[in-house]
Amino acid sequence: MKQRFLFGSAIALVLAAGAASGATLDDVKARGTLKCGVNSGLAGFAAPDAAGKWEGFDIAVCRALAAAVLGDAEKVEFTPTTTETRFTALASGEVDVLSRNSTWTFSRDVDLKFTFAGVNYYDGQGFMVSKDLGVTSAKELDGATVCIQTGTTTELNLADWFKTNGITYQPVPIATNAEANQQFQAGACDAYTTDASGLAASRATYENPDNWIILPEIISKEPLGPLVRQGDDQWADIVRWTLNALIAAEDYGITAANADEMATTSENPEIKRLLGTEGDLGAMFGLDKDWAKRAIQARGNYGEIFAANIGEGTPSNIARGLNAQWTDGGLIFSPPFR
């Protein structure tokens, strides 16, 4: 009957003044859906398909969380947010969790009063140039014109990096990624700089991707991850350990397909604890025993999610790189389930 409140929401203004939200977990369970703030469109990370169903790398985190908390990966209401609206949407309670390629920074964590639940993608700013330019390192870009999106941290990173390396550049300010790609391909600038994942995704859409190369230098740290409001530690823990469960699952070789089987056959006590056959980790934060198993079964473990949305072979075609498991020399790592 919430339709009534659409017209009568002025009533809500008056009556519901005292109804400050308590534990987010209780709200989500009572509502029966998880409200997830996502990017309104970023290739590989979040996009609706023709039927209006959202999929992507960031979406998968929401799906896993919904599966863990509500037992159904489809019980998610997606709220598309822009760079401007994302943090207000989270702070005001319009969404329960924001999974929208947002960089974990000091000021966002401390000053904006959010809690980052972890990192699901280690990004960094890179450069793309035309093959004809004959450049193999960003340090050879002295005097180059560089296409850059205005009002982003990339703009500041760029200035810092060129200054540190004692070389000069000419910025070509551009508003959106789409425009930047058009301009760059038309030759308005020698190099285009943005997050490396974005460069890879853009390059994949060019008519002749082989004519463009992404330079090896990564000039900034952009750890992207889901975040929640500060002050509800239980909810922050649920989001953090759901993400960790996906990461640990890849580590232990648990996939969406074999999770049920592993739960019964595995001899590894940590896998047993994770999948709820031994102990009751879920009860410690208000979920049942099978929470992690359901999260893994939603869209697979971390590696499966990566491969399905942005990994090699997909249009984005991004190598694991920094986002490989710690055992493979990457930074992706889950603390123990104990």
Next chain:
Amino acid sequence: MAEVAFVRHEMEPPQAPPSGQVGPARWLRENLFSSWLNALLTIASVALLWWLVSHMLPWFAHGVWNAGSLTECRQIIQATWGEGASGACFAVIRERWQQFLFGFYPVHLYWRPTLTFFLLLAALAPVLVSELPRRLLWFSAAFPGLCYWLLWGGSLWVPIAIYAGFVVGHLAQRLLAAAGYGLVAPFAAALATVLWWLYLVGPVADAFASVVPLALTPVASKLFGGFMLSTVIGMTGIAFSLPLGVLLALGRRSDMFIVKALSIGFIEFIRGVPLITLLLVATFLLNVFLPPGTNFDIILRVIIMVTLFAAAYMAETIRGGLAALPRGQYEAADALGLDYWKSMRLIIMPQALKISIPSIVGNFISLFKDTTLVAIIGLLDPLGLVTSIRADSNWNGIVWELYGFVALLFLLCCYGMSQYSRYLERKLRTDRR
């Protein structure tokens, strides 16, 4: 017998005019080559047109309608038209046109927005064309409630209960006026209506719904998008801004100090602030003021802001029309002994509105186009959807086709509106002055 000089019996047939003075040659000479400067401009324009067409025509002609992704489109174009050919990939529109029209509205419920759209046309008809029977206006008045019920679903009793608020107000006024409290009656009536809306709409609607449900599957406004969202916001804004604008314009010209001050304050405040600011206020500030977890529908917030914004501009447009009326009209109305509302309704407003028609329609058109600003606050209107669709890995990299399609849709609507305005102007032209 005097010799009779030769007299012609019949007229010499007129000679054909010189070849330069007839047909296309003359038209060309007079319109395109009347002077050296014009000739040069003509040649330049033709060259420009040719350049545009010769570049765009192959792009359209090479267009691919059947493909699953941009890569596939490109392959098809290369295969059909040879290496290096470029062409449009209209397949994306073929795949996503429903999304452009309805957003994420559930597919099996598409009939509801479609029906609403045709009912909208039916409801507009008596408003727009005065030849139709006046009784149809009742349908137009009922349409907003019907539209709300069809689009959002839920119980039909909710809009009915909201409409009942007007009846309650009317009854309150009648009763109080009959009891001799004529002075406070309008205020008491307004109060009764507001109280009804605040406290009784819910229970009354629930009570009726428990007897006869009359409910449709509810659809969350999160699922609204595309052209439907633009139309909902635009049409609601248009429909409510006109009466609100009339009231504000009258308020601004009123002799009552408080009414006048409030009207001026409101109009000037809204006109001093860009629409995007108001939209950001609707998204951010209201959220911060409301208690966390309150679900004050974002589309409703946007509609309210857009309506207020449009009403302020409408008020100034109508005030222009009011100012253009000669004083004699006001005095004549007074001389007939009409009270304020009657003179406004019967004499002043019909003329003032007639004068303002072109600017009113201009306001409508710009309001309709302004609805695309909601993309900035994360609503998926046609422009917002373009971003989302481009993020689909199948279609990433497509630009012109999507934006062109959106432009075409808007062009159709806005052109329709401006044609209507011209029709109205022609019809109402009485050449009084």
